[in-house]
Amino acid sequence: xxxxxxxxxxxxxxxxxxxxxxxxxxxxxxxxxxxxxxxxxxxxxxxxxxxxxxxxxxxxxxxxxxxxxxxxxxxxxxxxxxxxxxxxxxxxxxxxxxxxxxxxxxxxxxxxxxxxxxxxxxxxxxxxxxxxxxxxxxxxxxxxxxxxxxxxxxxxxxxxxxxxxxxxxxxxxxx
Amino acid sequence: xxxxxxxxxxxxxxxxxxxxxxxxxxxxxxxxxxxxxxxxxxxxxxxxxxxxxxxxxxxxxxxxxxxxxxxxxxxxxxxxxxxxxxxxxxxxxxxxxxxxxxxxxxxxxxxxxxxxxxxxxxxxxxxxxxxxxxxxx
Numbered sequence: 001x002x003x004x005x006x007x008x009x010x011x012x013x014x015x016x017x018x019x020x021x022x023x024x025x026x027x028x029x030x031x032x033x034x035x036x037x038x039x040x041x042x043x044x045x046x047x048x049x050x051x052x053x054x055x056x057x058x059x060x061x062x063x064x065x066x067x068x069x070x071x072x073x074x075x076x077x078x079x080x081x082x083x084x085x086x087x088x089x090x091x092x093x094x095x096x097x098x099x100x101x102x103x104x105x106x107x108x109x110x111x112x113x114x115x116x117x118x119x120x121x122x123x124x125x126x127x128x129x130x131x132x133x134x135x136x137x138x139x140x141x142x143x144x145x146x147x148x149x150x151x152x153x154x155x156x157x158x159x160x161x162x163x164x165x166x167x168x169x170x171x172x173x174x175x
Numbered sequence: 176x177x178x179x180x181x182x183x184x185x186x187x188x189x190x191x192x193x194x195x196x197x198x199x200x201x202x203x204x205x206x207x208x209x210x211x212x213x214x215x216x217x218x219x220x221x222x223x224x225x226x227x228x229x230x231x232x233x234x235x236x237x238x239x240x241x242x243x244x245x246x247x248x249x250x251x252x253x254x255x256x257x258x259x260x261x262x263x264x265x266x267x268x269x270x271x272x273x274x275x276x277x278x279x280x281x282x283x284x285x286x287x288x289x290x291x292x293x294x295x296x297x298x299x300x301x302x303x304x305x306x307x308x309x310x311x312x
Contacts, residue, residue, distance in 0.1 A: 039282075042283040046301075048301070159274050167283060
């Protein structure tokens with residue numbers, strides 16, 4: 001049952017690895033951003049959805065749409081309407097806040113100051129997660145996007161992210 | 176799992192209490208111990224030890240704890256350079272802006288996959304809590 005306030009099915013938790021596997025199986029070109037990127041980079045932060053930044057090339061949009069269809073993705077809609085993503089929306093809209101069979105998934109064409117996948121791909125690190133290799137936005141870039149967004153929830157998590165970055169620097173300096 | 180309604184947080188916490196003999200208690204203990212064993216395994220030399228005083232016994236225990244702490248870091252990619260650095264890290268538990276540094280240090284000691292699994296555990300736990308109560312509207 002979807003919550004009327006958020007449009008998210010709160011009775012089921014998001015399956016992070018399952019979502020990533022589905023995107024990778026369809027060959028989607030993307031990187032993980034947001035809270036999951038921060039956690040993978042070592043910052044202990046809680047997030048209830050997976051945020052990914054996708055490459056907007058036409059071929060990739062087709063692969064992304066196929067993955068979203070397999071996941072039965074639809075927009076989180078407070079009014080409870082059933083609206084599915086399509087090529088036109090993926091091409092033109094910047095943010096897609098979706099609910100899927102594996103939980104909440106936010107797919108984005110740009111983040112922060114209109115930064116695209118191509119702008120940020122050089123600031124990603126590759127992680128091996130079980131059999132999946134995924135690109136993850138580096139912690140410093142995550143911090144910059146949160147600083148740019150400057151919402152209350154972003155400001156709340158910034159001290160943890162900055163302390164994590166500082167501790168990573170200290171530990172790598174001691175190696 | 177049935178939907179349950181609570182009038183207060185205290186009432187919700189009471190519902191999590193498990194009495195001795197409850198199979199749910201054993202499952203909860205098993206889950207906590209497994210999680211600890213996977214994320215931070217500890218080793219103690221087997222055998223029976225005699226001590227002349229409580230202080231001496233505590234000293235032995237602290238030495239084992241320190242050895243376990245060092246072993247934990249040695250098994251990870253990020254590690255302090257020397258025991259004194261470990262000691263310094265373990266003494267500063269909170270940053271001036273109130274961030275729990277022990278949690279960050281622990282998370283950094285995990286592999287990326289383990290970090291994702293920890294996040295999944297947190298989310299699953301939160302979802303269980305949400306299932307267990309109906310929010311007041």
